[in-house]
Amino acid sequence: MTGTGTSDSASPAGPTRNGSGAGLSTPRLLAILFREEWRMHTELFGGWRFATFPVVIAVLTVGATVALLETGTDPGTVVGGLHVLALGFGLYSGTAGFAGSDMLENVFGELSLLLSSSTMLPLSRRRLLGVFLLKDALFYGVAFVLPMALSSAVLEGLSASALPSVALFWLSLCLVFAAGMATTVALIAVRTQGVPPWAIGLAIGVAVIGGWVTGSLGSVRAVFVPIDGSAIAAGGLAVGTVAVATVALAVYDPTYGRPSRTATDRFARLSGTLPLENDALVTKTLLDLARSSGGVWKPFVSSTILLALVAALVGVVDSITGIAPASGIFFGGVLGLSAFTTYNWLTQFDSLEAYLTYPVSVEDVFRAKRIAFVLVGAPAVAVPYLAAVLWFDATVVDAVVGAVLLAGYALYYYGLTVYIAGFDPNEFLFDAVRFATFTVGVAVALVPTLVAGFVVVPPSLELAAALGFGGVVMGIVGIVLSSRAGPRWDARYRTE
Template sequence: MFELFIAMVKEEWRIHSTMFGSISFALFPILIFWIAFMGSFLLPLMRQALPTGELSMVLHANYLMLGFMVGAFGLLGSEAMNRRFGQASLLAYAARSLPLPERFIFANFVVKDTLYYFVLWVLPLALGFLLASPFIGVPITLPLLLALTLSLSFLSGLCLVFFLSSLYSRSKPALFAILGILALLAGAVALVTGKNPARFFPPVMLFNAFSWLNLFLCCAAIAILFTISIWLFTPEIADTTKHYPDMLVPLSRRLSFFPTPPLTAKDIIDMYRSGGMVGQTLFSFVIPLVVIWFFLSLLNGYLPSYGVLLEFAIVAGIIASTMYTWLTMFDTFGAYACLPISVRTLIKSKIASFTVLQIIPAVFVALAALLSRQAVYLIPSVVLCLSVSFYSMGITVWLTGLSPSVLVYNVKVMVTYLVLIGIVLIILSAVAFSNPFAALGAVILLLPAAFFARLGFAKWEAREQPGF
């Protein structure tokens, strides 16, 4: 029923336009278009430092990561088919009263979300490069081909993580078996060919040597992964009773050095019992970063020996900062409104929970340093990662409060975030590449992080919080 899909698209527009205005939301894809259009004029300068082929690999990696970050529908299935925003019921939930299969409803929801991200993020960037191509001496066929392959990269990442997250909801042993097989295949490709497995990513191969057969195989792989993922989807929770020991009291005692131990312990327990701690870590952090490592390692010949590790630490810090979004996505202030808890206190508890979760990126970056035989730079890379993560989190608290997942599409918020993050990352990269141990100085970012967080406390304490 096409009517259901259209209704879901309208619903998505109304939700976000109600949150921060129709004009501001409509300007977001225009902002992405303008960034792509103006950035295209820097390509001649970029080519002097990085060949065109390697630059295209970086672009495809970015789109692949975008697909990874939004594709974990298998983890969100229950929330989407129930009440995604607490008391606010979505059509995906209301439509269950109609004589429609739940898989059909969820398939419409997934296609709607995919189209939503495509229109907001993928299409504007492709159009920006397309319209700039005549001014930079690029044949018009190149941006058209790049738009196609970048779209396939986005859909490949989305459908792969959708498949893995759906498999995770069904059988964790089966998921780890599939991940093991994929790791063995990647190792076999590297061993047999002597090349980085990232070079055999189908959209990249299609960009380098277009053929209708390669295009068909890419589209077929995406369609198969999507179909299997929908088939694996199960909206019903098994009718079983789970018993848990008391974790709140002992965990609160261990976290007593935080200002709000019970609330911090509650966040950690919620993530642990819902499977979010494992699932989110795997699909929103580990898998994207493993793939990004393969793509970044292609730059070994253009960066210092330690450059890839430090660049990886910066990327890991940016992705780790989204852990604040994990903690606030389905936990709105409305549930705490009847308790003597202020917005400031609740945000502080989320920051404390975020601090606990930073153990994950610290361990991951440390392992990357050891496995890449760069152990001498282990401490600088971990410090760099955590400093970037906390700095990004502080800005997120100031700009979005308890609603980072929805306010990100506010144009003013996005521009401010990109400017504040971009300037710092450029300076950090320059300093770290000149002397890797200078990356230890990134710890100074904790000061502006605390400053922005305090601004956020005052800002959001003074505003009425949504009750849904």
């Protein structure tokens, strides 16, 4: 992530002869970046709301670990799942150093970041980026990964060796987190050398398929769960992470820009295809998504990734308990969570303030986002859901109920997100109060559904009717929340 430092970011560097920022030591630069990061989060969330976020993470991970162990889940599965979460967060965090200034200014307004000061100050862009990524690894290693490591005390039991176990588990998670960051940085660096995204995706796909065919994927756990592997494997992962990060920084081209393209009148063409009146705001939202990196495929990719994770979870549960859940109910309830990522894609490069100069109301803007969400989100989850129910041989009743749950829960999750977070769904991920509220809101709908999907397989007509009714009710709640989000955030912007 980045920060809101201004004067502190610019003043310490001083002039240098070679333009590399030699007059500013790495520890000093690291300290300024840490202060910048803290200022950003405290400005965005308020000091105590961000400071207590690690507590929320600790409560959730420790509570989930206790619940999984009580239901008979193998401790090794819990350990592996926590490492997957750390790896995923590392992959996400690796993009922070490359976030565009336009996207950040949508959140903070005009700002001057130390990371972007290499164009104005004698600081090496590569060195600055390297120190920035080191700062992120240390900062989130404490703020996010350390609370996760407290689960080790539950896995090992409270004893004299609990503290060393937590420390070792934390180092294992941090190593995987850093590996995820380095991987993302390497992919972005390759992209700056002109390699097209489809070639990168094809290479990753070939590697995964090759590993699956040769059976080498089974050895992945020994590498990416260092605490369960050998010291040699952990050392190899550490050396490999450093090597990949070093090469990526050397390959990264800070002057790279996307090639210029001739733009056609896509707005008029897209507007003409929508069966809506006064749909300029909806058209703008869809066009912004289409023009962004990844385009309209991003919501489909997010839903597909969620499908793969849920499918793996079904296999794990089946192997542990010998019970496969009702696939339609299970996938319908969980795939609805893609509403959060879809809405995030629709607002990522947008800000509500930008609309205040136009003769439109805040409520109109939220209404347009809701329509765009339905147009994009419906096919993005329908295709993965259809694939899931066909692959897992869901019964007709199970598939129909799951479809109702998917539609209703997606609307509910969307309404919950937009009501809590407004135009900035990604922000409240580090706000303890909003994150806890969102988590409770999701659990209220999802947990009883998943439990019901395990108890009666296949679902009886009575259970199917009850779940279907619940899905409709949650969908109505979501519509109400999303319709009230416009007036709620309009009032907040008027008072700020």
